[in-house]
Amino acid sequence: MNNWLKSELLLLVGLLLLSGVSAKAWAVEILYPQDGTYVTKSNYLIVQGGGDPLLDGVMIEIDGVKSDFIDLSGEQYRSLYADKLVVEPLFDPGENTIVVEGYLQGEVVASSTASIYFLADVTKAPPTNYRKEVFHQAAREEVCAACHNMQPSKVQLQDPTTNNPCASCHARMLTKAHVHGPAGVYECSYCHDVESQPTKYELRLDAGALCLECHDEQNSMPLLHGPVEAGLCVACHDPHASDQPAQLITELNQSCLGCHEGLIGKPHVVSATSASNAHPLEGPENPRDPQEKLNCSSCHDPHGGQFKKYFVGEVKSAMALCAECHKK
Numbered sequence: 297m298n299n300w301l302k303s304e305l306l307l308l309v310g311l312l313l314l315s316g317v318s319a320k321a322w323a324v325e326i327l328y329p330q331d332g333t334y335v336t337k338s339n340y341l342i343v344q345g346g347g348d349p350l351l352d353g354v355m356i357e358i359d360g361v362k363s364d365f366i367d368l369s370g371e372q373y374r375s376l377y378a379d380k381l382v383v384e385p386l387f388d389p390g391e392n393t394i395v396v397e398g399y400l401q402g403e404v405v406a407s408s409t410a411s412i413y414f415l416a417d418v419t420k421a422p423p424t425n426y427r428k429e430v431f432h433q434a435a436r437e438e439v440c441a442a443c444h445n446m447q448p449s450k451v452q453l454q455d456p457t458t459n460n461p462c463a464s465c466h467a468r469m470l471t472k473a474h475v476h477g478p479a480g481v482y483e484c485s486y487c488h489d490v491e492s493q494p495t496k497y498e499l500r501l502d503a504g505a506l507c508l509e510c511h512d513e514q515n516s517m518p519l520l521h522g523p524v525e526a527g528l529c530v531a532c533h534d535p536h537a538s539d540q541p542a543q544l545i546t547e548l549n550q551s552c553l554g555c556h557e558g559l560i561g562k563p564h565v566v567s568a569t570s571a572s573n574a575h576p577l578e579g580p581e582n583p584r585d586p587q588e589k590l591n592c593s594s595c596h597d598p599h600g601g602q603f604k605k606y607f608v609g610e611v612k613s614a615m616a617l618c619a620e621c622h623k624k
């Protein structure tokens with residue numbers, strides 16, 4: 297069940313008098329994500345209201361779950377954000393219906409609906425009946441230019457602090473426990489092409505090739521793990537930040553089992569054991585590295601190795617592996 301409104305994720309960011317909107321013609325518009333598109337992150341829902349006088353506020357409904365009334369009529373709010381509202385929604389994986397109703401003196405005077413698809417697992421094929429949502433196109437950026445720097449200079453883009461022009465909208469993606477080196481110092485333009493057209497900020501190269509420009513040690517082994525060989529670094533790592541060590545997208549064992557589902561519930565390591573006394577794959581500390589808990593990478597190098605099964609420590613066989621932790 298979608299209970300995004302109970303979470304305290306709602307962040308209010310604004311409503312502005314739109315020039316071009318005739319007096320008393322109220323309208324709410326869902327600026328992002330647009331109707332009929334799919335997104336791979338459930339990070340923003342951006343709404344614009346217009347009319348004269350300005351709407352007092354809105355109610356947002358996602359898949360039948362309604363928010364409280366969001367009051368946009370405060371003076372301070374209006375002066376900062378005018379007619380824009382940015383919230384952080386929690387879409388359910390799959391299809392979502394968004395309804396936004398605009399209120400004036402307790403009455404609904406305008407509403408807007410969008411049907412979008414949240415592709416939570418990027419290793420899965422995108423839906424065929426939704427097109428990919430891309431924000432950075434000239435017509436869409438225009439709407440933001442009154443308050444955000446949408447034509448940053450190369451010099452401004454070198455700023456490693458939150459004064460970097462990308463930060464005014466994207467700083468939130470870096471407020472995680474583990475931040476990737478270049479993203480943390482706003483080297484966004486190292487990976488994202490500032491000159492690509494008609495969509496700005498496309499990747500300069502395929503993700504895998506980009507990663508290897510700085511991390512070529514990750515594919516220098518004689519045998520490469522399937523997704524590493526395919527350049528799918530981002531199947532496991534978030535290029536910007538995450539709450540997991542090494543910016544893993546999910547908890548380590550989980551990220552392996554996403555593809556190796558066949559191992560779930562089966563005894564591993566020592567195949568002769570029954571499921572009930574199977575070898576632990578998580579929980580106790582790793583004898584090879586007491587700082588860490590046991591996990592898949594205690595025994596397998598996630599990137600590859602010299603021998604099949606990619607055992608850690610250049611170990612050739614399962615037998616030799618046991619001795620790494622079970623000293624006689």
Ligand code: HEC
Pocket residue numbers: 307309310312327340342376377378379380382436437439440441442443444464465466468
């Ligand atoms: C009337 C001024 C105004 C307009 C127009 C405007 N914004 Fe903003 N927006 C702000 C302010 C002020 C902030 C807060 C900036 C800060 O804290 O540094 C903000 C913050 C944001 C954030 C970050 C929210 C967060 O906390 O994560 C996003 C995303 C955003 N705006 C997107 C947009 C987009 C997209 C447009 C154009 C469709 C737009 N804004 C147009 C004033 C505006």
Ligand code: HEC
Pocket residue numbers: 328337339340429430431432433440444445446448453461462463464465466484485488495496497498
């Ligand atoms: C006005 C706010 C705003 C500013 C400033 C901004 N972005 Fe975005 N950007 C967005 C929103 C909103 C999205 C769509 C939601 C998302 O993917 O986070 C987006 C999406 C993107 C995407 C995904 C592709 C796309 O177009 O949807 C990339 C890449 C990106 N931004 C890079 C950048 C970089 C690099 C900068 C600085 C040069 C920057 N953005 C500045 C608001 C902004």
Ligand code: HEC
Pocket residue numbers: 336337418462466478479480482483484485486487488499503506530535536
């Ligand atoms: C090391 C390279 C790299 C750097 C540095 C980088 N990005 Fe990205 N970015 C990527 C890749 C790769 C993707 C595509 C991710 C995917 O396909 O899963 C991406 C995707 C995005 C997206 C689309 C939504 C998402 O999260 O997938 C946004 C927004 C974005 N980048 C913004 C930024 C901003 C803002 C910065 C600077 C703070 C930045 N990026 C720095 C590599 C990078």
Ligand code: HEC
Pocket residue numbers: 474476477478486503506507508509510511529530533534535541542543
């Ligand atoms: C411009 C150079 C550059 C590019 C390109 C780059 N990285 Fe990095 N990466 C770094 C730096 C710098 C660090 C921080 C090194 C350190 O731990 O001090 C780092 C660290 C990492 C770490 C280790 C984090 C940790 O906690 O040990 C991972 C994982 C990683 N990068 C993955 C990627 C992936 C995936 C890509 C491609 C999307 C990529 N990197 C592209 C420079 C880069």
Ligand code: HEC
Pocket residue numbers: 504507508511514515523524527528529530531532533541542544548551593594598599
């Ligand atoms: C199958 C998932 C997976 C893929 C694909 C993957 N990694 Fe990793 N990577 C991991 C895990 C798990 C760790 C953490 C290892 C640990 O903590 O023992 C890691 C750690 C790292 C580190 C930190 C240094 C280290 O070796 O521990 C870097 C840098 C890195 N990966 C880069 C990359 C690059 C570049 C690619 C693509 C060529 C890539 N990874 C592909 C799972 C993956």
Ligand code: HEC
Pocket residue numbers: 419520521522523528531532548551552553554555556592593596597598604605606
């Ligand atoms: C994106 C899908 C994907 C993810 C995620 C993934 N793997 Fe794999 N893995 C594969 C594929 C495909 C193969 C077969 C190709 C090969 O042998 O490398 C494979 C093979 C392996 C093998 C070698 C099997 C053999 O018979 O030699 C091991 C060991 C392995 N993976 C461990 C892991 C670990 C540990 C993780 C988590 C860090 C992980 N995998 C995450 C796709 C994945």
Ligand code: HEC
Pocket residue numbers: 549552553556559564565566567575576577590591592593594595596605614617
């Ligand atoms: C304590 C060491 C250890 C841990 C932890 C471990 N493995 Fe293994 N793994 C092995 C050994 C040993 C083999 C070889 C078994 C054989 O050859 O009979 C193996 C084999 C594999 C294979 C090859 C296919 C197969 O079933 O033989 C894959 C894939 C694999 N492991 C993935 C994982 C994943 C994913 C995790 C975490 C959930 C994990 N391993 C945790 C020791 C370990």
Ligand code: HEC
Pocket residue numbers: 565566575576580581582583584590594595614615617618619620621622
């Ligand atoms: C990365 C370290 C690691 C490797 C490699 C490893 N084990 Fe273990 N093993 C452990 C840990 C940790 C436990 C749990 C010990 C505890 O709970 O006190 C364990 C428990 C066991 C147990 C249960 C009895 C006991 O000592 O508690 C057996 C049997 C076992 N391992 C056999 C093996 C065999 C056979 C191999 C090689 C195929 C192997 N292990 C490889 C770390 C490892």
